[in-house]
Amino acid sequence: MSDELYIKRRFTLLAPVIDERARRLLVAAEAECLGFGGISRVNRETRVSRRAIAEVIKELKEPESLPTDVPESHKG
Secondary structure, three states, X not given: OOHHHHHHHHHHHHHHHOOHXXXXXXXXXXXXXXXXXXXXXXXXXXXXXXXXXXXXXHHHHOHHHOOOOOOHHHOO
């Protein structure tokens, strides 16, 4: 299965159970793991904007900018 099909499948499976913030983190992590061209590939499969993906990748590279509180709905 191609990377694009894996991306689309993961996104489709998780989309109903994650909030907007988690959705953006997921697609940014996918794009970053794919490396060169990852933002475009993830954008095509998820329709999350390239700008949003790039912004969250920047946040992931600066962990101090990420929120540290976890909503009650996401605690185990």
